[in-house]
Amino acid sequence: MSKTITINNVTRIEGHAKITLHLDDQGMVQDAQFHVTQFRGFEKLCEGRPFYEMPSLMARICGICPVSHLLASAKACDDLMAVAIPKTAIKLRKILNMAQIMQSHALSFFHLSAPDLLLGMDGDPASRNIFGLMKDHAQLVQDGIQLRKIGQEIIALLGGKRIHPSWVVPGGVNKPLSEEHRDQILASLGECRPIIHRTLEIYKSIQANFKEEIQTFANFPSLFLGLVSPGGNLEFYDGNIRVADAARNTIADQIDTLDFNDYLEESVEKFSYLKSPYYKAFGYPDGIYRVGPLARLNIIDRCGTPQADEEWAEFQGLQRGAVLSSFYFHYARLIEVLFCAEMMERLLQSKDILDPHVRAYAKPNSFEGIGVCEAPRGTLMHHYRINKNGKIEWANLVIATGHNNLAMNRGVLQTARHFVKGEKIEEGMLNRVEAVIRAFDPCLSCSTHAVGQMPLNIELLSASGTLLDSVKR
Amino acid sequence: MKTSAGLIIGIGNPLRGDDGFGYLAAESLAKKLKNTPVKVVATHQLLPEHLDLMRKVAWVVFIDASAAGEAGKLTITTPRALFESPLAFSHSLDVTHMMAWCKSLYRVCPKTLLLSTGIADDRVGMPFSPGVRRALTKAVSLVVKLINVGNPSVEAYIDNLSRD
Incomplete structure (x- = not known):
């Protein structure tokens, strides 16, 4: 009889989440899901607002990284004004x-x-x-x-x-x-x-x-995505998109941030409000990629400052090819x-x-604007369309935590398969499943534009769906 | 004027009616105490970073609204550090936890005073209720008087209050 474990709530992360582990008849972890069950919908509530309000409005998405949203939004507005x-x-x-x-x-x-x-x-x-x-x-x-x-x-x-x-x-x-x-x-x-x-x-x-x-x-092997300067240095604000594979081969380079939609697609899972972007050319779910500090250090040619470069050289030596373990975040x-x-x-x-x-x-000179920068957790994209009066008609945000969603789910599965044994949830196991999420440092309020609270919850379910064990925090 | 280096931290959200009591009191005090060695901070919530300010001063006055208590009634207390903390995270710190953190981390804790008032309405967009507005005026006057007169000094005032 298969079973399910639910971790509810994941602790020491920004926001609230739940993890479900599905066990097979032998008590081995068969599948794992990281649920983000909050919803806020900033993309909808900004419709009809003047474009110049967007930086201040979008900054309210997050209390931890308001600056990232402020910057991505301002850059999208710069693009609308074409200045x-x-x-x-x-x-x-x-x-x-x-x-x-x-x-x-x-x-x-x-x-x-x-x-x-x-x-x-x-x-x-x-x-x-x-x-x-x-x-x-x-x-x-x-x-x-x-x-x-x-x-x-x-x-x-x-x-x-x-x-x-x-x-x-x-x-x-x-x-x-x-x-x-x-x-x-x-x-x-x-x-x-x-x-x-x-x-x-x-x-x-x-x-x-x-x-x-x-x-x-x-x-595990995955793609890595982020911004780099034209010379391949670490870049948080400007630059273009680079994608590298698990062997650290650059597979797409100096992609104009305005063209990101040509390379990325977003999928939606039934169990989460968090979208799952993937690299279009590789399809879903093979186009799984990671963003954020680990990805950034995997795609660059150098940091560009002396002391960081010394550390980066040491970091590079951790694994052959790209550094794949998310522990190194x-x-x-x-x-x-x-x-x-x-x-x-x-x-x-x-x-x-x-x-x-x-x-x-300047006044608006374009009906469409895109702004991209690196947030602490990874690449952040704001994409707006306005009408002739400068009012927002449509907005789409692709958030750092969203980019990592597929990888976090796979990471939870990998960690759970290694550490979770049997029907009872042990504390060490629970914490390791949480800690793999923590390594990504997800910001769930950003990613789903959430309202209210969703504490972490782990549930253990049988094959027939019976709740065997549950831990709430 | 006899004023020792001190700190005033006003806590609250001015967008939520009476909850803005501490925040707005601090903003008012920042103007009135401009030329004194007193640092005034208006903040939406207490943060671990405030410990770095606390450890450097002889006294600290916290000003905050309270969900308990009579609306508009100004209460003056000398809180004690709460070491046996159920907190596992720093998302919602209160004065007693801050005192415990400060003592644990830096082996010092300034003499501490808490001015608070109960609230009538903390819904988003609501104005101050009349009682809390009066309490705010009273709290600001009290702190200015304490600092400007300086006799007894703020520390002595807190000591006296603790004995009572």
Whole structure:
């Protein structure tokens, strides 16, 4: 008699989700599904609104990465106006984006995943959290708080406020950077590097303790997708799309972001509000691909800053070809934070960073606009169509977490097959199934534009559909 | 003026009627205390990052609305750190957890005062209820008086209140 296990709710992720594991007659995991059961529908509620409202409106999708939506939306509006925005505005937008990536990665690593990494996957769940870390790893917790604070403060200094800044507008940004704020940001960035190097050392010292997890946490061949600069460097704001395969062969390069629809298709599963994009040329579901820190570091030719490049060289040596295990998302996040600190410093020291010309003005010159940037969790696409009055008629958002949906589902299946045995849910098994999701750092409110709450729930069902066991959090 | 380095954190959502009590009180205090060594923060919710501010000051005043209590009645308390926390995550921190975090992480915790009021209406888009508006004025005056008069100092005031 086959059975089903449901994990309800998945904890320490941004948003709420449920996992269902289907067991066969022998009690082996046959199938797994990652359900995202929230729905918000931002694409619908923005219809009829003036296009210039989109950046502020779309930023409300998420409280963790509002800046990403702000930027992708503003870029789509730039495209509607058909303007080239001032170079200084591009640099300022880039700094804002990297500040957000820094704070978001810090949240993911220090607050959400470090308890598993430092207290162990089998640790007591009552103390396997940020509070539990304080006892023996106070410095790490302090570092996490400090790093996140620096990222948030840079956003506040540039954008005027920490969450939902309205500084980024169609055509550029609405205020130039002051000398005082530039100096404040540079001073705070000086504090970052020792924190990041300390954390990288800690991470590398414990990595060997997780051989089984590295082997089984969404460790399979897939495509990898993200933005790269024209020269193949790590790029979060501009650039074009590159797709690489599991052997790190580039299979599509320098795709204009405006043409992303020619390469990607979205499928819908009955069990989730989260869409499942795939690489069109390979079909569904063979066109499975991953985005985000792991993918970005797999597709680039180099990071483009000295210290991040040193770490990246080490990262590349982890596996032959592309680094396939999603456990290494954690490592990739830390390397990206280092890159952000270096690159922000470089941009802030550029001659024209205080230039007062930071905005281009125009009315709509096109009925269709696309904006793409890299969010902390991966590539983010906003696509709008407007009418002759500049009102939104149609919008489609392809969100980082959505790109990873097929991979997360396959990852849950792989992890569950390895760790789940029998009809009873053990704590260590439950946590590992959650931890593979956590490695992707999904943002479910972003991905489904969710309303309300959906805590994590794991259910174990028999072949006939009888509920055998259930765990709620 | 005798004012030690201190911190004021006003918590709330100004889009939700009376829930904006703390946030708007902090915004008002930020203007009034511009030339003092007091840092004022208006925030929608408490965050781990606020610990980095707490650990550097001698005292902190939290201002927040409360779902419990009489609407518009200003309550002044000296909360205690709650170490035995049921929290596993930092999405909803309260003052007592912040104090515990601060002590655990940095081995220090500033003397802490909490000004709060019960609420009548916290629905989205609602204005302040008259009672909470009065409480806000009262809370702002009290804090300004404490800081400007400075005798007793804010720390002494908190000490006295703790003894009571």
